[in-house]
Structure formats: C-alpha cells, structure tokens
Amino acid sequence: MTPLQTLFPGGSRSSTRQGETIEQTMERLPGGARRLAVQLKSTIPADVFWDVLTDYTHLADFIPNLSSSELVMREGETVRLQQVGSQQLLGMRFSAQVLLELREFKPDGMLRFLMLKGDFRRFEGSWQVRSLPDGSSLFYELTVQGCLGMPIGLIEQRLREDLSSNLFAVEREARRRHQN
Secondary structure (H helix, E strand, O other), X not given: OOHHHHHOOOEEEEEEEOOEEEEEEEEEOHHHOEEEEEEEEEOOOXXXXXXXXXXXXXXXXXXXXXXXXXXXXEEOOEEEEEEEEEEEEOOEEEEEEEEEEEEEEHHHOXXXXXXXXXOXXXXXXXXXXXXXXXXXXXXXXXXXXXXXXXXXXXXXXXXXXXXXXHHHHHHHHHHHHHHO
16 A cells, blocks of 8 residues: 555555656545545655745746735744635636635645635645655655535546646646756
8 A cells, every 4th residue: 555545545546747757645534525635746855845935925827727826924933824726617617716814844744735615615634745765755745525505526526636636736836947
C-alpha cells in the first residue's frame, strides 16, 4: 500500500503529467461528505513550494478555477482568506465562496485550513510539504461537504480532477519560481 492508501483505503488512482505522478484517493463519508487526498513528488525544494502556497494574494493567478484570493487578516501564524472559485459544470456556471482560516506550521511544512463561513457545510484540510533526498513531496487533503441541494455525486469526479489540476498548477508555479 502507498502512504495515501494507508490513510484513505477507499478509491485510489494515479495520473501523470510532464513526468510527474500524482497519487490520489477519495473516501466517502456520512452525510454526502468526501475526503480527498493527493500527493505529488517533485525535484523542487520544499521551501519553494512553501513560498508558493503562502503567496495568498497571488493564488488565483495560477490555480485553475480560483477566481480570487484576498488576504483578510494575518496575526502571527493565523491567516484569514476570502476566496471565490468558479467553473463550468453541466453547462452552467457554478461559483462558491469561502472565508478560510489558515494556520501556518512552517517548521513542519504544514498549512491547515478550515472554512469559517461559506457556501459549503464543511470545507477543511491541509497542505503539507516535506523535504526528500532528491526534492520534496507535496500532499493536499480536503474534506468537503456540499450545502443542501448540492449534488455531491455529480461533482465528485470534478473534485478529483480539480485536486489534480490544482496540485499540478502549484508544482508548475513552484518550478517557474525556482528557475527564475
């Protein structure tokens, strides 16, 4: 079993883009909630990934379907962000906004987030960056529960695709910054 399969023994799959492989798992939770996790190994140093992830006001510049990311407050390692995401789904424009509280644990390479207010019943998770002998690994875990009437079954596949594309986008931005 891979580390992700140990954490989330549900459905697992891999995808590859430009020689990088992403491992992804999804677990169905009660009440229509989903826990998804993705992991990417890269030759890029962990500190470059950290700088990209914590560049809060520029996240919408490179993360697909993230329309805006506004820094609302920062007090030490606690950050509040107002984010709006939008995308086409079944021929309709779907938009959601969240007010997130993030806690930065830089020595551990951990960034935890929790929705304080927004268009979901539950939206929380973490990013973790770890140094490896030949680069780093980037791990993203999200637990999401749609609001009443939101057809989670219809957007489940979209969630999987978005997590992979978001991870690849973070990796692409980190590579761009590392090369400059």
